[in-house]
Amino acid sequence: MSSLPNCPQCQSPYTYEDGLMLVCPECAHEWNENAQDGANEEEKVVKDSNGNVLSDGDSVTVIKDLKVKGSSLVVKIGTKVKNIRLVDGDHDIDCKIDGFGAMKLKSEFVKKI
Ligand SMILES: [Zn+2]
Numbered sequence: 001m002s003s004l005p006n007c008p009q010c011q012s013p014y015t016y017e018d019g020l021m022l023v024c025p026e027c028a029h030e031w032n033e034n035a036q037d038g039a040n041e042e043e044k045v046v047k048d049s050n051g052n053v054l055s056d057g058d059s060v061t062v063i064k065d066l067k068v069k070g071s072s073l074v075v076k077i078g079t080k081v082k083n084i085r086l087v088d089g090d091h092d093i094d095c096k097i098d099g100f101g102a103m104k105l106k107s108e109f110v111k112k113i
Contacts, residue, residue, distance in 0.1 A: 005033065046086050046093070052112045054093070056085050060110035073100060081110065 004015045007024035008031065015022050021030050046054045049063050059082045066075040075097060084105075085094040091104035 044086075044088070046107045048110050048112045049108055050111060054084065054086060054107060054110075054112060058084050059113045060084060060093075061113055062105070062109060063111050064109055066105070066109060068100065068103070075100060075103070080113070081105070084110075 004017065004022060006013050007015050007027060007029055009029040010024065010027040012024050012026040014026060015024050017023075018030070020032055020034070022033050023030050048054055048060060054060070059080065062075050062077055062079040062081065065077050067073075068075060079097060081093075081095045081097055083095070086092060087094045087104070089104075090106070092107050093105040093110065095103055095105060097103050
Protein backbone atom coordinates (compact mmCIF):
# COMPACT_ATOMS: atom_id res chain seq x y z
CA MET A 1 0.00 0.00 0.00
CA SER A 2 1.39 3.37 -0.85
CA SER A 3 2.02 5.94 1.80
CA LEU A 4 1.09 8.90 -0.33
CA PRO A 5 -0.93 11.55 1.46
CA ASN A 6 -4.49 12.33 0.52
CA CYS A 7 -5.14 15.23 -1.77
CA PRO A 8 -5.02 18.40 0.33
CA GLN A 9 -7.75 19.88 -1.81
CA CYS A 10 -10.42 17.19 -2.00
CA GLN A 11 -9.02 14.57 0.40
CA SER A 12 -8.98 11.95 -2.38
CA PRO A 13 -6.87 8.92 -1.42
CA TYR A 14 -6.07 8.15 -5.09
CA THR A 15 -3.09 10.44 -5.38
CA TYR A 16 -0.06 9.36 -7.37
CA GLU A 17 3.48 10.53 -7.88
CA ASP A 18 4.55 12.26 -11.06
CA GLY A 19 8.23 13.01 -10.77
CA LEU A 20 8.65 15.34 -7.84
CA MET A 21 5.00 16.27 -7.87
CA LEU A 22 1.99 14.57 -6.38
CA VAL A 23 -1.11 14.53 -8.52
CA CYS A 24 -4.76 14.04 -7.65
CA PRO A 25 -6.75 12.33 -10.41
CA GLU A 26 -10.06 13.51 -9.01
CA CYS A 27 -9.63 17.27 -8.85
CA ALA A 28 -6.43 17.51 -10.94
CA HIS A 29 -4.62 19.27 -8.09
CA GLU A 30 -0.81 19.01 -8.32
CA TRP A 31 1.54 19.82 -5.50
CA ASN A 32 5.01 19.24 -4.23
CA GLU A 33 4.94 17.29 -1.02
CA ASN A 34 8.34 18.56 0.10
CA ALA A 35 7.21 22.14 -0.29
CA GLN A 36 4.43 21.47 2.21
CA ASP A 37 6.76 20.47 5.00
CA GLY A 38 7.03 23.94 6.41
CA ALA A 39 10.38 22.83 7.78
CA ASN A 40 12.36 24.96 5.40
CA GLU A 41 12.56 28.35 6.95
CA GLU A 42 12.96 31.01 4.40
CA GLU A 43 16.35 32.58 4.71
CA LYS A 44 17.01 35.88 3.10
CA VAL A 45 19.72 35.60 0.51
CA VAL A 46 21.52 38.72 -0.61
CA LYS A 47 23.26 38.50 -3.96
CA ASP A 48 25.66 40.83 -5.68
CA SER A 49 25.33 42.11 -9.23
CA ASN A 50 26.71 38.82 -10.57
CA GLY A 51 24.36 36.67 -8.55
CA ASN A 52 27.01 35.59 -6.05
CA VAL A 53 25.68 35.13 -2.55
CA LEU A 54 27.00 37.72 -0.11
CA SER A 55 27.55 37.17 3.58
CA ASP A 56 28.64 39.19 6.58
CA GLY A 57 32.33 40.06 6.49
CA ASP A 58 32.68 39.84 2.71
CA SER A 59 34.62 42.40 0.72
CA VAL A 60 33.06 43.94 -2.36
CA THR A 61 33.75 46.60 -4.94
CA VAL A 62 31.28 49.20 -6.12
CA ILE A 63 30.31 48.71 -9.77
CA LYS A 64 28.96 52.16 -10.50
CA ASP A 65 29.37 55.70 -9.20
CA LEU A 66 27.01 56.14 -6.29
CA LYS A 67 25.92 59.53 -5.05
CA VAL A 68 25.86 59.83 -1.30
CA LYS A 69 22.44 61.02 -0.24
CA GLY A 70 22.41 64.54 1.15
CA SER A 71 25.92 65.43 0.04
CA SER A 72 27.97 66.09 -3.06
CA LEU A 73 30.16 63.07 -2.41
CA VAL A 74 30.30 60.23 -4.86
CA VAL A 75 31.48 56.73 -4.11
CA LYS A 76 33.47 55.98 -7.21
CA ILE A 77 33.16 52.85 -9.26
CA GLY A 78 35.82 50.37 -8.16
CA THR A 79 35.81 51.52 -4.53
CA LYS A 80 36.64 48.62 -2.25
CA VAL A 81 34.37 48.00 0.67
CA LYS A 82 35.58 45.65 3.37
CA ASN A 83 33.71 43.77 6.02
CA ILE A 84 30.16 44.35 4.88
CA ARG A 85 27.19 43.54 7.04
CA LEU A 86 23.89 42.40 5.58
CA VAL A 87 20.78 44.14 6.80
CA ASP A 88 17.10 44.18 5.95
CA GLY A 89 15.69 46.85 3.74
CA ASP A 90 15.98 48.54 0.42
CA HIS A 91 19.69 49.16 0.98
CA ASP A 92 20.73 45.74 2.19
CA ILE A 93 24.42 46.27 2.90
CA ASP A 94 25.76 48.14 5.89
CA CYS A 95 29.41 49.11 5.67
CA LYS A 96 32.10 51.66 6.29
CA ILE A 97 33.97 53.22 3.43
CA ASP A 98 37.26 55.02 3.95
CA GLY A 99 36.68 58.74 3.59
CA PHE A 100 32.91 58.38 3.81
CA GLY A 101 32.20 56.64 7.08
CA ALA A 102 29.16 54.49 7.69
CA MET A 103 27.16 53.86 4.54
CA LYS A 104 24.37 51.75 3.23
CA LEU A 105 24.61 50.22 -0.21
CA LYS A 106 22.39 48.21 -2.47
CA SER A 107 23.67 44.74 -3.21
CA GLU A 108 22.81 45.17 -6.89
CA PHE A 109 25.53 47.83 -7.17
CA VAL A 110 28.40 45.79 -5.76
CA LYS A 111 30.52 42.87 -6.79
CA LYS A 112 32.05 40.32 -4.46
CA ILE A 113 35.86 40.32 -4.50
ZN1 LIG B 1 -7.95 16.27 -5.21
